[in-house]
Amino acid sequence: MYLENINDPSDIKKLNIKQLRVLAEELRTEIIKVVSDRGGHLASNLGMVELTLAIHYVFDAPEDKLVFDVGHQCYAHKLLTGRYQGFQKLRGKGGVSGFPQAEESEYDAFTAGHASTAISAALGMARTRDIMGGDYSVVALVGDGALTGGMCYEALNDAGQSGARMIVILNDNAMSISRNVGAMSNYLTGLRQSVTYRAIKRGIRRGLNRIPHVGMPVFRFLEKVRDFLKSLFVDGKFFDALGFSYIGPIDGHDIKHLIRVLRRARDSRDPEPVLIHAVTQKGRGYTPAEEHPDEYHGVAPFLVESGEARKSGGIAMGQVAARQLAELAENDIRICAVTAAMAGGTGLDVFGEAHPQRFFDVGIAEEHAVTMAAGMASQGMKPYVGIYSTFLQRAYDQIAMDVCRNGLPVTFLIDRAGLVGGDGATHQGVFDLSYLRSIPNLVIASPRDVRDLKKLVALSATLDQPMAIRYPKNGEDMGPGIQAQRDFGIGEWELLSSGDVMIFAVGRMVQLAMQATIELMGKGVSAGVADARFIKPLDEKLLTEQARRAKLVVTVEENVLAGGFGEGVLDALSLAGIETPTLCLGVPDRFVSHASTAEQLEACGLTPLKITDSILKRLGELK
Numbered sequence: 001m002y003l004e005n006i007n008d009p010s011d012i013k014k015l016n017i018k019q020l021r022v023l024a025e026e027l028r029t030e031i032i033k034v035v036s037d038r039g040g041h042l043a044s045n046l047g048m049v050e051l052t053l054a055i056h057y058v059f060d061a062p063e064d065k066l067v068f069d070v071g072h073q074c075y076a077h078k079l080l081t082g083r084y085q086g087f088q089k090l091r092g093k094g095g096v097s098g099f100p101q102a103e104e105s106e107y108d109a110f111t112a113g114h115a116s117t118a119i120s121a122a123l124g125m126a127r128t129r130d131i132m133g134g135d136y137s138v139v140a141l142v143g144d145g146a147l148t149g150g151m152c153y154e155a156l157n158d159a160g161q162s163g164a165r166m167i168v169i170l171n172d173n174a175m176s177i178s179r180n181v182g183a184m185s186n187y188l189t190g191l192r193q194s195v196t197y198r199a200i201k202r203g204i205r206r207g208l209n210r211i212p213h214v215g216m217p218v219f220r221f222l223e224k225v226r227d228f229l230k231s232l233f234v235d236g237k238f239f240d241a242l243g244f245s246y247i248g249p250i251d252g253h254d255i256k257h258l259i260r261v262l263r264r265a266r267d268s269r270d271p272e273p274v275l276i277h278a279v280t281q282k283g284r285g286y287t288p289a290e291e292h293p294d295e296y297h298g299v300a301p302f303l304v305e306s307g308e309a310r311k312s313g314g315i316a317m318g319q320v321a322a323r324q325l326a327e328l329a330e331n332d333i334r335i336c337a338v339t340a341a342m343a344g345g346t347g348l349d350v351f352g353e354a355h356p357q358r359f360f361d362v363g364i365a366e367e368h369a370v371t372m373a374a375g376m377a378s379q380g381m382k383p384y385v386g387i388y389s390t391f392l393q394r395a396y397d398q399i400a401m402d403v404c405r406n407g408l409p410v411t412f413l414i415d416r417a418g419l420v421g422g423d424g425a426t427h428q429g430v431f432d433l434s435y436l437r438s439i440p441n442l443v444i445a446s447p448r449d450v451r452d453l454k455k456l457v458a459l460s461a462t463l464d465q466p467m468a469i470r471y472p473k474n475g476e477d478m479g480p481g482i483q484a485q486r487d488f489g490i491g492e493w494e495l496l497s498s499g500d501v502m503i504f505a506v507g508r509m510v511q512l513a514m515q516a517t518i519e520l521m522g523k524g525v526s527a528g529v530a531d532a533r534f535i536k537p538l539d540e541k542l543l544t545e546q547a548r549r550a551k552l553v554v555t556v557e558e559n560v561l562a563g564g565f566g567e568g569v570l571d572a573l574s575l576a577g578i579e580t581p582t583l584c585l586g587v588p589d590r591f592v593s594h595a596s597t598a599e600q601l602e603a604c605g606l607t608p609l610k611i612t613d614s615i616l617k618r619l620g621e622l623k
């Protein structure tokens with residue numbers, strides 16, 4: 001066992017190539033073992049093992065800076081940088097994060113979680129080094145999927161003329177989460193296929209070398225016509241044109257060759273940045289993941305022998321919405337769906353199967369997805385854009401200016417809203433109510449269960465204005481006691497019960513609030529709940545009527561308090577001149593780290609008992 005003895009990357013440098021290959025297999029076994037137990041990103045990490053080893057072999061982290069794009073592929077890196085113990089509790093409270101986190105280790109040069117940021121961050125580091133007179137290397141690791149994101153092109157464009165020495169390693173496995181899309185992906189496929197041409201070229205060099213006096217001059221002549229050859233073969237022209245020195249494509253699993261190429265890039269003193277195109281296999285070493293890399297991109301705990309998930313996650317809200325949309329689209333040619341590389345995660349693949357002509361995966365390009373949808377809506381389509389709450393942050397300006405300013409009927413299906421568990425701080429969907437509530441023309445809704453979600457989707461189809469529907473990954477079909485009793489219009493809340501303490505709750509918080517009222521009643525406090533399913537517009541009639549009669553108004557939301565639903569209620573009460581005391585409960589003003597969703601809700605005071613305690617405390621203060 002070599003892995004046990006790796007305390008930091010200097011230990012890797014003591015191994016020979018053969019031993020590194022054994023270590024690679026040990027890393028794979030460890031990653032499969034831990035991810036099968038705890039869930040996480042499997043296929044991407046299995047594909048990155050040799051690359052990670054070679055990088056740590058050649059570079060001297062933490063002096064040299066390694067910047068991971070997205071960061072979901074950093075497991076081998078974590079195991080090689082002194083975090084073996086913490087890795088056993090991967091993504092859990094007290095364990096390591098599934099993403100690079102600067103506060104976790106000095107080896108994590110840049111905290112990440114969202115795609116397409118690495119080249120920008122690395123360029124920033126390289127420029128800083130040059131200003132400060134440092135001499136370290138900066139390496140950005142970017143996947144071909146991440147390369148569909150616009151920021152990468154902004155960064156390549158800037159870096160190519162910067163004169164800042166840096167290395168970009170493109171980890172090309174032809175996959176985003178699902179099969180990669182777009183013209184760049186096609187271009188990379190062309191480059192991968194040109195490997196044969198390179199092999200021939202290497203063969204010619206070797207052959208010519210054997211002819212004394214004649215061989216090398218002839219080869220040098222051929223080198224001179226390299227540019228001409230490049231125009232005949234696809235080669236890295238695109239990257240060359242941007243000012244990068246392109247090396248590749250190379251086999252991303254051949255440790256020996258990787259080390260050779262990385263050393264060459266490290267030691268180059270050329271002013272132009274280097275791009276190394278490494279070809280890897282997603283899921284390598286675990287047959288189910290090799291065969292279905294998309295299904296094993298991010299996984300729940302699973303059985304290693306069969307690859308089967310160990311527990312099912314409830315009803316996927318996104319799939320419910322997508323199935324309904326697919327049905328609505330049968331009779332409405334205007335309905336179409338857009339995803340930014342998350343067809344499976346958002347459930348929209350279901351729509352894509354039913355209506356392939358009206359389904360668009362635009363790559364990891366949230367901004368483009370939104371404005372593209374706005375363009376479609378401007379010409380009479382009724383687009384549904386399915387994006388996770390955390391990734392939609394990218395497209396704030398596009399939502400505000402291109403959709404809402406134009407008043408276009410684009411509907412946002414905002415998945416993974418609220419606290420998300422193991423993915424942690426970078427993936428929490430707890431800002432959307434704040435960032436959307438400030439935008440005019442936008443209707444914002446959140447269903448408390450699956451039935452309400454269906455009603456909201458049906459309602460959205462009739463609406464000629466922008467709308468956002470936000471929901472968590474999984475929902476429930478609530479029992480008849482608390483399910484919505486009737487249809488509702490825009491801005492209409494539902495009074496579920498009435499009391500001295502009136503709780504206005506959003507989304508899945510409604511159920512917790514109902515449980516809190518039972519706790520409160522047990523303590524002799526009369527409490528009621530309203531489902532505030534519209535965050536914008538608020539149901540001012542219901543709100544003011546109930547607030548006037550209540551002794552305490554409480555809001556509960558799975559969103560940061562700053563700018564959230566609670567603040568909207570406070571504004572409305574103040575405008576109406578209602579002075580009933582208030583209490584706003586929600587996510588506090590800090591980034592919430594990885595843990596189980598239940599632990600995160602607990603930490604944010606969003607459990608029935610914690611809600612009850614907060615209310616009792618407030619009532620105590622009011623006495």
Ligand SMILES: Cc1ncc(C[n+]2csc(CCOP(=O)(O)OP(=O)(O)O)c2C)c(N)n1
Pocket residue numbers: 044047070072073113114115142143144145146147171173175176177282340341342364366391394
């Ligand atoms: C802005 C943003 N949108 C979507 C995602 C979700 N996401 C995480 S990894 C990934 C695919 C990345 O593909 P690639 O860069 O090729 O890495 P691979 O997993 O194939 O190694 C996506 C879409 C994200 N992290 N950030």
